[in-house]
Amino acid sequence: MPGQLDLKSGRTHWETCITLVLGLLWFPLNAALEATPGSNPEPASLYANFVDPPREYSVTPYWWWNGKLDGAELARQIDEMVSHNVYSCIMFPFMGLETPYLSDSWFEAMGAALAEARKQNFTLNFDDEYEWPNGSARDIWSPWSEDPKYLHSRTLKENLGYAMKSLAYVEKDGRGGNLLQIDNLPNSEFRFAVASQWKYAEWQPGQDSSTAWTYGKVPLDKPELDPNSLLDVSSHLHAESFSWTPPSSGRWKVMVFFAVQTGSQGQYVDVLSDDAMSTFIRLVYGEYNKRIAY
Numbered sequence: 001m002p003g004q005l006d007l008k009s010g011r012t013h014w015e016t017c018i019t020l021v022l023g024l025l026w027f028p029l030n031a032a033l034e035a036t037p038g039s040n041p042e043p044a045s046l047y048a049n050f051v052d053p054p055r056e057y058s059v060t061p062y063w064w065w066n067g068k069l070d071g072a073e074l075a076r077q078i079d080e081m082v083s084h085n086v087y088s089c090i091m092f093p094f095m096g097l098e099t100p101y102l103s104d105s106w107f108e109a110m111g112a113a114l115a116e117a118r119k120q121n122f123t124l125n126f127d128d129e130y131e132w133p134n135g136s137a138r139d140i141w142s143p144w145s146e147d148p149k150y151l152h153s154r155t156l157k158e159n160l161g162y163a164m165k166s167l168a169y170v171e172k173d174g175r176g177g178n179l180l181q182i183d184n185l186p187n188s189e190f191r192f193a194v195a196s197q198w199k200y201a202e203w204q205p206g207q208d209s210s211t212a213w214t215y216g217k218v219p220l221d222k223p224e225l226d227p228n229s230l231l232d233v234s235s236h237l238h239a240e241s242f243s244w245t246p247p248s249s250g251r252w253k254v255m256v257f258f259a260v261q262t263g264s265q266g267q268y269v270d271v272l273s274d275d276a277m278s279t280f281i282r283l284v285y286g287e288y289n290k291r292i293a294y
Helices: 013-035 043-051 071-083 104-120 154-158 209-215 274-291
Strands: 062-067 088-097 123-126 165-175 180-182 191-197 241-244 251-261
Touching: 071 104, 104 123, 104 274, 154 274, 165 180, 180 251, 191 241, 241 251
Parallel strands: 062 088, 088 123
Antiparallel strands: 165 251, 180 241, 191 251
C-alpha cells in the first residue's frame, strides 16, 4: 500500500519506485555518455579543458600590423601567441603601417607569417582592408594617392563612378504665374524636379492679414503640400539651371533632386555596386590568390 513502511529496507514503496525510475533513467544516460567519443564528465577533465581548450576553441584576437613589417618578428610573435595557448588571430593592417599595403614587401611579410602559422598549426585570418571600412583597397603610399579625387582608394582609381552617392536636393518657393528660377545646380547624371502647390485655408477676419495680403490665403496651422497638385517638372532642367512658371495663382514649391558623391564614416565606395565590389575583390583577393601558395 502507498506509504507503507518496508521493514526490511526501511524505505516506503514511493521511495523504492522513485529510486527504480531514476535508476532506469540514469543507466541509459550514463551509457550514452560513456559511448560518446571524447566525452568525459569527470570534473578534473572539464577543468583541464577550460585551462587548455582544444585549438578549435582558441581565443582569436586582432593582431594589428603597423610600423615596418619584418618576417622574423612576425614569426616570433606567432610563436609567442602559441606559447600562451593562443592558436588563432585576425591580422589587421592598422594606422602607422609603413610597409605599403598589398605591395611586394607586404606579401613577403605575409608569406613569412603564413609559413610560421603552418609550422605551428596556427590559424592566421586576415582583414582585407588597410584600416576601415572595407571596399577601397586603400593606398596612402603611392604618388597617385595624393590626388584628392581618389580618396586613397584603389577601387576609385579604377573608376570614379564607383563612388558612394546620396540623393540631395534644393528647393525654392514661388507664386503662380511668376517665373521660378534656380541656378548653380549640379549637372548630375541622375536628377529630377517636382513641384507642388501649398495648401491654404481661406482667410478669416482677425487672422494674419499680412500673410493673407501676400499670398491671398492664410496658411494652415500645419503647412503642407497638396498631393493632388504634384507635377513632374524635370523637363525644365537645363544644364545647371531650372526655369519654370507655375500654372496658376497661389504658392508653389519646387524641389530639384540630384545624386552627389558622398561618404559615411570614412567610406567613400559604393559597396552596393556589383562592379565596384568585383573590382575590390580583384584588387585584394586576386592579389592574395596570385601571390600566396596553398
